[in-house]
Amino acid sequence: xxxxxxxxxxxxxxxxxxxxxxxxxxxGPKPGLSVDSIVDAGIAVADEQGMAFxxxxxxxxxxxxxxxxxxxxPGKNELVDLMYDRTMAELPTSYSLDDGWRPAVTQWAHDxxxxxxxxxxxxxxxxxxxxxxxxxxxxxxxxxxxxVSTGLPGRExxxxxxxxxxxxxxxxQTVAEARAAGGxxxxxxxxxxxxxxxxxxxxxxxxxxxFPMLHVLENDREPxxxxxxxxxxxYLENDAVENFRSGLxxxxxxxxxxxxxx
Amino acid sequence: xxxxxxxxxxxxxxxxxxxxxxxxxxxGPKPGLSVDSIVDAGIAVADEQGMAFxxxxxxxxxxxxxxxxxxxxPGKNELVDLMYDRTMAELPTSYSLDDGWRPAVTQWAHDxxxxxxxxxxxxxxxxxxxxxxxxxxxxxxxxxxxxVSTGLPGRExxxxxxxxxxxxxxxxQTVAEARAAGGxxxxxxxxxxxxxxxxxxxxxxxxxxxFPMLHVLENDREPxxxxxxxxxxxYLENDAVENFRSGLxxxxxxxxxxxxxx
DNA sequence: CGAGGTTACTTTACGTCGTAAGGAGTCGCA
DNA sequence: TGCGACTCCTTACGACGTAAAGTAACCTCG
Numbered sequence: 098x099x100x101x102x103x104x105x106x107x108x109x110x111x112x113x114x115x116x117x118x119x120x121x122x123x124x125g126p127k128p129g130l131s132v133d134s135i136v137d138a139g140i141a142v143a144d145e146q147g148m149a150f151x152x153x154x155x156x157x158x159x160x161x162x163x164x165x166x167x168x169x170x171p172g173k174n175e176l177v178d179l180m181y182d183r184t185m186a187e188l189p190t191s192y193s194l195d196d197g198w199r200p201a202v203t204q205w206a207h208d209x210x211x212x213x214x215x216x217x218x219x220x221x222x223x224x225x226x227x228x229x230x231x232x233x234x235x236x237x238x239x240x241x242x243x244x245v246s247t248g249l250p251g252r253e254x255x256x257x258x259x260x261x262x263x264x265x266x267x268x269x270q271t272v273a274e275a276r277a278a279g280g281x282x283x284x285x286x287x288x289x290x291x292x293x294x295x296x297x298x299x300x301x302x303x304x305x306x307x308f309p310m311l312h313v314l315e316n317d318r319e320p321x322x323x324x325x326x327x328x329x330x331x332y333l334e335n336d337a338v339e340n341f342r343s344g345l346x347x348x349x350x351x352x353x354x355x356x357x358x359x
Numbered sequence: 360x361x362x363x364x365x366x367x368x369x370x371x372x373x374x375x376x377x378x379x380x381x382x383x384x385x386x387g388p389k390p391g392l393s394v395d396s397i398v399d400a401g402i403a404v405a406d407e408q409g410m411a412f413x414x415x416x417x418x419x420x421x422x423x424x425x426x427x428x429x430x431x432x433p434g435k436n437e438l439v440d441l442m443y444d445r446t447m448a449e450l451p452t453s454y455s456l457d458d459g460w461r462p463a464v465t466q467w468a469h470d471x472x473x474x475x476x477x478x479x480x481x482x483x484x485x486x487x488x489x490x491x492x493x494x495x496x497x498x499x500x501x502x503x504x505x506x507v508s509t510g511l512p513g514r515e516x517x518x519x520x521x522x523x524x525x526x527x528x529x530x531x532q533t534v535a536e537a538r539a540a541g542g543x544x545x546x547x548x549x550x551x552x553x554x555x556x557x558x559x560x561x562x563x564x565x566x567x568x569x570f571p572m573l574h575v576l577e578n579d580r581e582p583x584x585x586x587x588x589x590x591x592x593x594y595l596e597n598d599a600v601e602n603f604r605s606g607l608x609x610x611x612x613x614x615x616x617x618x619x620x621x
Numbered sequence: 622c623g624a625g626g627t628t629a630c631t632t633t634a635c636g637t638c639g640t641a642a643g644g645a646g647t648c649g650c651a
Numbered sequence: 652t653g654c655g656a657c658t659c660c661t662t663a664c665g666a667c668g669t670a671a672a673g674t675a676a677c678c679t680c681g
Contacts, residue, residue: 107558115562124649125657150637164640165659173639224532229559234570251579256605258576259533260526263606267525278464296369296492300377310495310503314520317513325461332563344525351613386678387628412669427630434667537676 099337110175114182114230116242122253130159132169132179139180140216148218181222187212190235194246199349200245206265206345209236213269237262247356257352264348268341272334290333366574372437376492392421394431398441402478405442410480415439443484444492449474452497456508461611463539465503468527471498475531483530499524509618519614526610530603534596552595 113132130333135283138158152163159165170176188208192201213220227233240261244254298304305312371442375394396417400420414435421427432438444586450470454463463470475507501521506516567574 105488107555108562110563111555111558115559123656125655128658130461130658149638152640162660163638164661167640168658172610191490194638207646212538219552224529229555234566235574238570238573241570241576245572245575251443251576253605253609254576254579256602256607257609259602260606260610264522264525264528267486267529268521270579271521291490293369296373299375300370301493308500308503310500310507312660313507314503314516315512316430316627340518343515344522345518346520347515347617348610349613350616351609351611354612354616355609385627387626388630388676388678390629392629411667414669415667423629424631425667426632429669430629 106171109171110178111229112168113175113179114228128160128168130169131164134159135166135176136183139176140183143180143218144216148177148221150218161292177222178228178230180236181219181228182232184216184219185230185232185236186210187215188232188236188238188239192239192243198246199353202261202349203345203354205243205326207260209265210269210341213266214273217269217273218318220266220273224266231303244331244352247352249352249355253355260348265341265346268337268344272337337346365578368433371433372440373491375432375437376490389569390430392423392427392431394441396421397428397438398445399429401438402445405480406478410439410482412482421588431536439484440490440492441560443481443490446474446478447476447492447498448492450494450498451502454501454505456505460505460508461615464502464611465607466615467502468523469504471527472531472603475528476534479531482528486528506614509614511617515617520616522610527603528604530599530606533598598617 117132134256135155138149142158146154152166154161155176156166166176170179189205192204194201222228235287237258240258243283244257247254249257292300367508401417404416404420407463408416414428415510417438418428428438432441453469455468456463484490498522498569502520503516509516512517529566563569
């Protein structure tokens with residue numbers, strides 16, 4: 098299930114996102130939980146089990162039943178929105194422009210990438226219906242602030258912001274989801290991949306002849322240990338990081354071109 | 360639920376993807392269905408209801424129960440894989456290079472975009488664990504074939520292929536998922552958006568002051584009816600198309616820069 | 622032609638999910 | 652002291668994917 102952001106009452110969710118818990122106690126027993134604690138628990142559970150976490154699991158982590166959560170949060174969708182926005186709060190809200198826009202954007206992209214790596218489930222939250230939380234705004238504001246300094250018109254910047262955003266998300270997905278799925282089935286990513294391609298080659302032996310250009314792409318490899326490679330990480334992951342770096346470079350070259358032109 | 364590609368027996372799914380139905384009949388009643396018909400029905404249902412379609416719905420469309428499908432297909436994950444690959448078959452497998460690589464890539468991106476628009480659920484199929492079907496290969500092969508003609512080394516092209524792919528997917532998602540979600544709740548995208556931003560402005564009146572750079576981005580609009588705008592489409596969608604065009608332009612400028620450089 | 626095995630499809634059922642409904646206990650305030 | 656508001660629980664419903672077992676159609680072999 099892909100969670101579409103905020104299908105419930107818009108006012109309720111947006112208030113939760115922007116105002117936090119409004120603590121005006123009247124009567125009744127003391128709340129043992131809080132929206133914050135539930136969001137934290139939700140993030141912890143989702144980090145472990147992915148986006149298919151259950152309300153029951155979140156409740157259990159807090160020593161409550163699933164239904165207890167509904168006192169604080171209207172439903173799972175809204176909880177996911179809150180978790181999403183909380184996660185975005187991990188990211189810096191501004192970047193130094195001392196060295197120009199390019200290092201700043203690069204840093205933004207890497208921070209984003211790492212945040213996605215820590216919380217892969219975030220990548221499953223629908224893009225199309227933005228959560229519209231304060232921290233999500235802040236993250237995009239940070240990127241926008243960097244890019245506005247190029248002097249490009251907003252018309253052009255919108256496409257660029259989108260492109261950078263999509264690129265980082267997509268690239269992170271390639272790594273992060275693989276890890277998550279591996280965890281879910283207990284199957285490591287590498288093994289999954291090798292099992293797959295072995296079967297594929299067995300069934301379709303002349304694969305390379307059928308798709309020669311893919312073969313060209315795959316085969317021009319760096320020496321196994323480039324100075325950038327992290328020996329801690331599995332091969333596939335270093336590969337993905339390398340593609341991330343070079344893809345981002347090209348994308349930013351394009352931006353640079355736009356800046357240089359009239 | 361995000362559907363991870365092929366968590367079942369790898370051999371079985373890959374055989375289904377590459378060999379199709381192996382028709383060697385022996386005995387027993389005549390099959391009333393086929394893998395093909397099930398995949399078609401699945402696509403039709405998913406086009407209507409999104410990725411959260413149910414096996415029961417697919418069965419019903421074929422006049423069968425959900426369990427009847429399991430005679431032909433190992434499970435829902437595998438069915439989604441097949442649906443995904445079938446969808447990719449709608450796309451061209453090669454592009455003319457007569458006018459150079461750039462118009463070809465642009466065409467590829469637009470074809471991809473339109474395919475995603477027709478079948479928004481495709482965007483929910485996990486990127487990380489590629490389906491590894493023949494038509495998915497063919498689509499990437501087509502893009503690779505175009506880009507190899509630039510003469511760039513494979514090392515660099517991998518990042519570029521990724522960047523273009525991610526960009527198109529992300530941009531399509533922004534439009535397509537919005538439409539799909541609107542359909543699911545019976546709420547049109549425009550209305551959803553306006554309701555949301557109205558509440559947001561009510562709760563957070565000085566939003567523009569808190570995020571001034573986003574304001575800059577949003578406000579440099581073209582005149583409402585540019586020659587590219589499609590009056591049939593809602594405003595938000597034309598906007599997204601415009602951002603798609605300009606983002607792609609910047610990205611390809613970057614590629615051009617890489618081609619020009621040593 | 623008839624028996625037996627194979628196959629297509631159905632019925633039933635299990636365990637999961639999100640969450641609606643209603644009740645039990647706890648506290649602040651009249 | 653009691654009322655109303657509040658938290659949290661139990662129970663239950665209808666969805667989901669799919670396992671297990673049953674029924675009936677059909678081919679092949681005697």
